[in-house]
Amino acid sequence: MMRLVPGADTTASALNAERIKLEAISQNIANANVTDAPGGGPYQRKEVVFESIINEAISSGSGNGVNPSSVKAKITTDSNNDGPQIYDPEHPHADDAGYVQMPNVNIHEEMVNMILASRSYEANLAAMKYGRRMATQTLSIGR
């Protein structure tokens, strides 16, 4: 891979990961009230966890230093917590006692996560912008 724009592939991995996270969050929000998901039972929220991947390709000096890391998003289904149970006997999916099992989506939490993910996305865009600026600067040496 050509090292033209410094940090480019790392930032690309970050933008991809944040996008995946935002998609999971939107899916959660959209399905916050789905009580009859395919496979039975209420919708179960998607959770995204990031993990870092050492980028061996970027050599660090004489090889003594550490390498920078890219990031990868892992989507899992959060089947641990159950959502709240709402008393609504009229609801088509109510059980015998009249309770409806709602999805384990907490709207407030999802909104906060969405804001954090957007903020990270913007920060990584800035990193790409500055990296590109540095490359342009480099090419103008001697002009």
Next chain:
Amino acid sequence: MDAIGQATQFAQTAMDMANRVARQQAEDPSTLIPQDLQDQAAQIQERFTADTTPIPITETGNAGSAFSQMVGKLVADVSVKQTEAGQAWQGVLSGQGVPLHQAVIASEEAAVSFQLMVEVRNKLMESFQELMRMQA
């Protein structure tokens, strides 16, 4: 290779001329080298090296080889710079992970070195031409 080849050829010609002048001095001591020509040679040396001792052209035999050695080394060094720049670019383009700035800087250094060699060649040609004019 053509640009380097051409410049090498010119430098070679200049070296031959310098040798011929020195040999002529050895054979016919009565041919005086005018003072300003010697000054010019000393100036060139001074401008381009840290060492400021001028090459004595009036001495028989030695001058030609010292001078041609200097020009020969110059051509060799410029060639090395060009090779380094080429290797750096290859490192970048083939994805071997050479960072862009190293290739750009190597190219610039090679270009400046090449320009130096061309100027030296020009000065040598001028000096030789002036010498031939005097002898005519």
Next chain:
Amino acid sequence: MIEALFESNNYQASKKLMDMTVLRQEAIAGNLANANTPGYKRVDIDSDFAASLKDALNGKSNEQIDNLTVNLAVDSLAPKTDASGNTVDIEKEMVLLSENQIQHQLESRMISGKMSRLRLAIKGGQ
């Protein structure tokens, strides 16, 4: 003769510093990418580098400058910013991002300036 053109200490240092700014950009990009990765520790240029470069410049030795290696290391002084032990502070990284870009611009200017001065000297001011 050719070596004499480029043997200025400042010029050699500028080239090393440019190596540093490019590597630092990689580090900052990695930090920003992993701002939300549990347990990730931020990396930056090895803290010894600045002192080593200063020594080399004081020693006025081009060889010493050339031998300097620019490395990344885990920043052991960075405080935790969340419960998982992540040490990335997005605001701080953004500031470094901007500073690094300006330093890169500075080195680029110094190197360009050196080249144009050399060209002028070689032409002889005609």
